[in-house]
Amino acid sequence: MKHFFKVFIVFFIIFTMIFGTSLYLIIAKESNELVQVPLPDDTSTSxxxxxxxxxxxxLLGVDSLNGDKKGVRTDTxxxxxxxxxxxxxxILSIPRDTRVKIRGxxxxxxxxxxxAYGGVDLSLKAVKDLLGIPIHHYIKLDYQAVYKTVDDVGGVEVYVPMNMKYYDPYATPPLRINLKKGRQVLDGDKAMxxxxxxxxYANQDLGRIDAQQQFMEALAKKVLSASSVFRIKDYIDTFNMYVDTDMSVSEMGSLALKASKIDIDSIEKQTVPGVPMTINGIAYYKPxxxxxxKLVQKLYYNGEEKDNTKIAVLNGSGKSGVASSVSEKLTDKGFKPNLVGNADDFNNPKTIIYYYDKKEExxxxxxxxxxxxLEVDKKKLNEENMDxxxxxxKDI
Known part of the structure; x- marks a missing residue:
């Protein structure tokens, strides 16, 4: 199921931006009747x-199929x-069990x-801290969108390879499966x-993945068919109901034009490098x-050597949170600090940037x-092992 959702979230988001936004804007001629996506008051986007x-x-995927929308952990x-x-x-996937330090x-x-601790805002900070790259926007998708989208397109025709019957009252939500073998049109509930x-499946997970890919292909053809133009309003309603983003309609339209030029099949897919581990009986993924x-350099800096200047950000102002704020500004511009903390003295009136042979940086x-x-101080840098x-x- 996780594999399907990873494919679905990308497909749904790119499709919605391209067709749901661009075509609806054309049809509505940007009328005042278009529902505007509400923007959050404060997020940590770059x-x-x-x-x-x-x-x-x-891209965040949450599963609130059990109706619980508060304190939900991300599945994707x-x-x-x-x-x-x-x-x-x-696309860089971050395993949900990745072991990190979360701010606060x-x-x-x-x-x-x-x-679960701090919503999208804290998720953004956690990802930026892990990867050291700017995050310009976010899109959060509730998996209930799967139900709604299938129903929006009038169902999806697939071949069910066997009689599927299973019941698990302890699953969340309870799992009731009862499908007959053969080609048929599945509505939202039967699709799930x-x-x-x-x-x-004879070949276990591989067979299941094949079935999910068959479903995705059928859904994609149905959604991208000419008749879809008459359902654009339904897609927009689904977007407004199950998708949360910091982007305005005009920003999504602009992004859609860029996304429309990308061959989805050529998208490079990677996963954060690491290994599974167990600590005190809890399963983690150690990055x-x-x-x-190395992967960040390849994906986000075109394979060029990312600046590896060792930087320390020390709070000498006495103001709470200022070091984290400065660190985030630097990270957004490609300078990920190696050390963020307090200085020995909180009474520094002016900000000083110490360097030796890294003047340009x-x-x-x-x-x-x-x-x-700017101040040259080789001794101070050597003491802290920083560039x-x-x-x-207090001037910041």
Missing amino acids: PPPEKDEKINIL MMVLSMNPETNKAS RKGYDKINAAH QFLRFRKG NVEEIN AQKIRKILGKGK IIVLIG
């Missing part, structure tokens, strides 16, 4: 990308990156818990039965930081922050 910069979008976390220059895209929490936790059926850095950091006195130290003063 500043808009530069003209030729890749656009990184955090992926970063979709689109390059407007090359019309290429990549003690010790380590699973990254999928960030949403078909997709959730596990046992009975490999070194391999993550120090100047870039000053430009990002909009202030900071650059940003000592935050």
Whole structure:
């Protein structure tokens, strides 16, 4: 089921942006009747990308099929990156059990818990901390969209390879499967039965994946058919009901034009490098930081060597949270600090950027922050084993 949802969330999002937004805007002629997506008051998305910069979008999938929408952990976390220059895209999947430190929490936790603790905002921060890349937008999809979309298109015709019968009252929600073998049109409820059926395939999971791919192909053909133009309003309603995003309609329209030029079959798919591990009886996925850095360079920096300047951000102002804020600004521009903490003295009136042989990088950091006195101090850097130290003063 997880494999299907990973495919579905990408398909649904790209389809909705391209057809649901662009075509509906054309038909409605941008009338005032178009429902505007409500924007959140405060999220940790990065500043808009530069003209030729890749656009990184955090895709979140949540399963509230049991009706619980509060404190829900994410089932799927992926970063979709689109390059407007090359019309290429990549998807980096983040295993839900990835062991990370979540801001404001003690010790380590699973990254999928960030949403339960602090919603999309904390999920954004957790992903940015893990990968060290800017995240420009987010889209969160509730899996109930599967039911609604299948019903919106009038059902999906597939071949059911066997009689499927199964009942599990303890599943969430309870699992009731009762499908007959043969070609038939499945509505939303029967489609979910078909997709959730596990046992009975001769080659086990491979057979199930084949069935899910058959379903996706049938759904895609139905959704992308000429008759779909008459159902665009239904897709928009589904989007408004089950999808949460920080993007306005005009932003989605602009992004849709970029996405429409991308060949979905050519999207590069990767998973955060790491290994499964068990700690105190709890299953985690331990990320490999070194391999993550290599993959990030490949996916987000076109294979070029990402700047590996070692940076410390120290709060010398006494203001709470200022070091994290500065660190996030730097991360958004490709400088991921190695150390974020407090300085020995909280009475520094001015911000100072210490450097030795990294003058160009120090100047870039000053430009990002909009202030900071550049000062050469090799001894101080050696003591901290850093290339650059940003000592935050009361002027930030």
